[in-house]
Amino acid sequence: LNKVFAIANQKGGVGKTTTAVNLAVGLTERRREVLLIDLDPQANTTSGLVPDTSIRASWVEAGCTTYEAIIGQMELRQVIRAVARSLFLAPAGANLVGAEIELVSIAEREKRLQAALAPICAQYDYILIDTPPSLGLLTLNALVAANSVIVPIQCEYYALEGLSALLRTISQVRDTLNPKLTVRGILLTMFDSRNRLSHEVAGEIRRHFPNQVFHSVIPRNVRISESPSHGLSVLEYESKSAGAQSYRALAAELDQGDSSSPDVQAIQSNVPLGSHELPKSESEKS
Ligand SMILES: Nc1ncnc2c1ncn2[C@@H]1O[C@H](COP(=O)(O)OP(=O)(O)O)[C@@H](O)[C@H]1O
Ligand SMILES: [Mg+2]
Numbered sequence: 001l002n003k004v005f006a007i008a009n010q011k012g013g014v015g016k017t018t019t020a021v022n023l024a025v026g027l028t029e030r031r032r033e034v035l036l037i038d039l040d041p042q043a044n045t046t047s048g049l050v051p052d053t054s055i056r057a058s059w060v061e062a063g064c065t066t067y068e069a070i071i072g073q074m075e076l077r078q079v080i081r082a083v084a085r086s087l088f089l090a091p092a093g094a095n096l097v098g099a100e101i102e103l104v105s106i107a108e109r110e111k112r113l114q115a116a117l118a119p120i121c122a123q124y125d126y127i128l129i130d131t132p133p134s135l136g137l138l139t140l141n142a143l144v145a146a147n148s149v150i151v152p153i154q155c156e157y158y159a160l161e162g163l164s165a166l167l168r169t170i171s172q173v174r175d176t177l178n179p180k181l182t183v184r185g186i187l188l189t190m191f192d193s194r195n196r197l198s199h200e201v202a203g204e205i206r207r208h209f210p211n212q213v214f215h216s217v218i219p220r221n222v223r224i225s226e227s228p229s230h231g232l233s234v235l236e237y238e239s240k241s242a243g244a245q246s247y248r249a250l251a252a253e254l255d256q257g258d259s260s261s262p263d264v265q266a267i268q269s270n271v272p273l274g275s276h277e278l279p280k281s282e283s284e285k286s
Contacts, residue, residue, distance in 0.1 A: 005146055029251065034124060035124040066091065157201075187250065216252075
């Protein structure tokens, strides 16, 4: 059953955290029980859902964050908080950055999250893991624990930069630690319909990765960027906005999902050879 999704792309600012939070809430609107795991030391998923600094600090002080869960000082179930109806959060704090180093000397270091999740997996319909902007041990733990990867890509220049390194890492994880890992799909984010470049980039990505891109496209939408400061998903903050509707559509696409996930190698073989970026486009000339 495809239910544990890592949201990964080692580029920062492509919409991983935004997707983790809003997809999670989109799934709860569909009466699913969702666990969101914040595996990024920047902890933006956590602060976006729990804006109260003192509450977050108290979790760190009490040692109830994903850091302790992954290091093995705490059971994962002990750090999970109910943050909304049907929505549960394993919060991160800045201390998580230490895990990246400490894990190196811990046995089965890539399997810590997988092991932590195993006893509680069955309690949730979906588990979404937000990852840091790197391909280090935290992201590796997410890829080993997951059934499937969602790759947000920003509709911008250099959209595909770094994508082959990510796909190579996914392939290696599949060959070794997690044979069933698939790429569920590429998600086009921050699409600006008035910008020709956005259309060109989206078109190029769909050409390179036929059938591997989610139909749902996330528009660039100011409501999406405003919502975290209110401690809300965009679906709650501005329910009728284009941003909210796009994440609702994504949740439906995932949830109704045709279960066939595209093969990693099929995706990998489509990365344009010798370049990690898209061909120069018309609009660059203008
Ligand atoms: N569709 C969107 N429209 C407008 N702003 C967005 C959108 N998606 C993300 N953002 C903003 O872009 C920034 C980076 O997004 P984020 O989800 O934090 O990326 P990542 O987790 O990949 O680093 C954030 O300030 C976020 O609010
Ligand atoms: Mg993030």
